[in-house]
Amino acid sequence: MEQATHNATLNRPRRAIALISGGLDSAIAAQLVTQWGIEVIGLHLVSPFGCTTDAQKVADHLNIRLVLKEKGNDYLDIVEKPKYGYGRNMNPCIDCRIYMFELAEQVLLEEKADFIVTGEVVGQRPLSQNKAAISLIEKKSPLIHKILRPLSGGNLPETLPEERGWIKREHLLKISGRGRTQQFLLAQQLGISEYASPSGGCLLTEGAFSDRLRDFFSHPTFATETEKLAQAEMLKLGRHFRISENAKVIVARTEGECQSVELLWQKSKGILLQPENFKGPLGIALGNLTETEKIQAGAILARYGKKAECGPFQIKSHRLGAAEIFTIAEAASDEIINSWRVGIT
């Protein structure tokens, strides 16, 4: 009986978890492995700084199920103090990949899958995708030999799915470097037309976003893990202004950002700032604001109102369970605004 069960397990179709970023390379990797007869489930790791829309579109296009898994506060800890350091900006790519594979292993076990698939290309990213870094990341992750890289695997050591005969080594490609020509050709051959543009990459690699992140870590205005995560999520929104060591103001730029502000201000334990007698965007103030700082926050909001030259401006502020209207005489000048600005985007 035990033997029969064992054989049934061995004979079942093989299943892989493919990391789907929303970009082209991971879509190609998932599609290739599907064509090689493996059942593929997509996995998108949701960053507090990222967006899931592209990954879901790609999964729908490839006709695969997509599992979403959140990168939580432990991810923020890694970004703040990475063991293996940063790239050019605040991108801790080696620590980040190890963390991603730890989450991927959890999904591999939950979904009873056999191995992981990634769209990594040797030499594409200087910090995390050279051969030495790939080997280090794999050794430090719980997935040693279980990570298949269809785009570059022909140049890498043998993996478990090849050893077991589930994947033929001669199928694996030998792409390397930063060029994209081969991937665009493959996309055509495989009929992949839905993927995010390469320019929409990781915010941690951007200088302006890294400035915001450094400011966030060095001026904590959160008391709980939920507040910290919500405030981290707001780093990608709006314009940011550091008005004192204890207070920061964020002003939305678009209708969509106003909606995000409305969703996040309570979670982040911020103060929602809303124009009362003029048209303009929503804002959030973070920290324990003094009376002077409250007026400064209002002056910033008024600066982005539709009639910025004409005061007085009334602003409604909402804290949890309380609201008040306060008045300011003038909007902040551009000179002052620029002296407070953090991470121009």
Ligand code: SF4
């Ligand atoms: S580019 Fe960003 S998401 Fe990718 S490994 Fe580096 S830090 Fe992580």
